[in-house]
Amino acid sequence: MAKPETKTEFFYTERGLIAVDSPVKLQILNLLREEPKSFDEIVKYTAKAKSTISVHLNNLRACELVEENSDPEDRRKKIYSLTSQYMGCSQEPFLEHYRNLLEKVAENGNDRFCFMEALFHVMRFGFEAYGIDNAPVVRMIGRDIGKCLSSNFESSTPEALFNEIAAFIEFHGDCRVSVLMGDSPALQVEDDFKARFMPAIGKPFCALREGILEGVLKEKLGKECGVIETECYGTGHTRCLFEITI
Numbered sequence: 001m002a003k004p005e006t007k008t009e010f011f012y013t014e015r016g017l018i019a020v021d022s023p024v025k026l027q028i029l030n031l032l033r034e035e036p037k038s039f040d041e042i043v044k045y046t047a048k049a050k051s052t053i054s055v056h057l058n059n060l061r062a063c064e065l066v067e068e069n070s071d072p073e074d075r076r077k078k079i080y081s082l083t084s085q086y087m088g089c090s091q092e093p094f095l096e097h098y099r100n101l102l103e104k105v106a107e108n109g110n111d112r113f114c115f116m117e118a119l120f121h122v123m124r125f126g127f128e129a130y131g132i133d134n135a136p137v138v139r140m141i142g143r144d145i146g147k148c149l150s151s152n153f154e155s156s157t158p159e160a161l162f163n164e165i166a167a168f169i170e171f172h173g174d175c176r177v178s179v180l181m182g183d184s185p186a187l188q189v190e191d192d193f194k195a196r197f198m199p200a201i202g203k204p205f206c207a208l209r210e211g212i213l214e215g216v217l218k219e220k221l222g223k224e225c226g227v228i229e230t231e232c233y234g235t236g237h238t239r240c241l242f243e244i245t246i
Contacts, residue, residue, distance in 0.1 A: 007091065011084040012137075013064045018084070020065070024048060025056050029082065032066060036081035087137045091128065097199045098122065098129035104197050113174055117193050124205060139211040146215020153220055158246060161220055162187065165213065186230075187213070189240040194233040204232035206240055213242060221246060 008021040011029065020026055027046050031037055037045070043053050057080060060066045065084045071077035101122045108114035127134040152168070155161040159181060166177040166187060175191040189209075198205070210227045217225035223246055231241035 007089050009089040010087040010137075011065055012087050013084045015064060017087065018063055018065060022056070024052070025060060028053070028056060028060065028080075029065065029086075032080060032082040033086060036079050038071065039078045039080065042080065085136075085140065087140070088132060088134045090131055091133045093131040094125075094128045097201055098125045100199055101125055101197075114193060114197075118197065121198065121205070135205075135207040139207040139214075142208040142211020142213075143215040143218075144211075145208075146212040146217075147219050148215075149212065150216045150219035153216060156220060158185065158221065161217065162244075165216060169209075185244045187242045187244070189242070190238075191233070191240065194240070195238065198233045200236040201234045202236075203234055204229040204240075205234040206232055206242075209240075210242065213244070217244070217246070 007026075008019050009026055009029070011018050011020060020029065024046060028042055031042060031045050039050075039053070039057070042057070043050055046053060057066065057068070061068060065082070066080050067083045069079050069081070071079050101118055104118040105115065105122055108118055124134075124138070149168075153161060153164050155164050159179070162179045162181075162185060166179050169175065169177045169187075169189065173189075173191065174193070175189050177190075178188040180186040180188055206229050210229055213227040214225055217223075217227070226245040227242050228245075229240060230243050231237040231239060233240065
């Protein structure tokens with residue numbers, strides 16, 4: 001059984017952003033982020049009384065964070081699914097990378113590209129410095145951007161589209177992009193700016209680019225596509241590697 005969360009998490013519905021800090025509610029929501037679950041599965045996962053889970057589920061439904069449906073195989077049973085989007089969470093403020101990047105902004109005031117690149121990453125790490133992990137919402141914004149950008153691409157087959165996207169990223173990102181067509185296709189991005197200036201933080205920080213790639217691929221191929229950054233300058237690697245599943 002997973003340990004109850006002690007942080008605040010943010011979920012988006014049509015009513016706006018909703019903050020949740022109840023450990024039991026967060027257990028339920030994070031379980032449903034994986035896939036819909038029955039009432040009994042939720043009770044077993046949380047190890048709470050049925051009455052307690054019933055109260056929490058009713059509250060989550062009232063907030064439009066989850067919905068209840070009858071099990072098609074047994075109408076007496078209820079299935080619960082997430083109807084909201086996970087947008088991020090609170091975290092321990094992390095200032096070191098933010099301060100380093102503020103210095104990079106000052107140092108590159110006369111270099112237009114480096115200044116704008118540093119400014120973008122200051123915004124990204126600025127949220128972490130003030131105690132918010134905003135990677136999920138950055139990724140979602142990336143998907144929206146990718147969807148809008150998709151009209152700039154002509155290809156409708158995966159490999160041709162990968163090459164088009166690689167050329168697009170190179171043109172706009174001042175970097176080198178290679179298409180790797182192995183068992184799992186991937187885009188390799190080598191970026192001189194990140195190699196010189198970005199700190200190794202122990203995790204990837206290219207959530208926006210992940211989202212953009214997913215948005216373009218889904219729109220052009222008409223299929224669900226997943227993009228995961230498995231290597232990054234943020235993880236101490238000498239490239240960013242985006243693995244693609246279709």
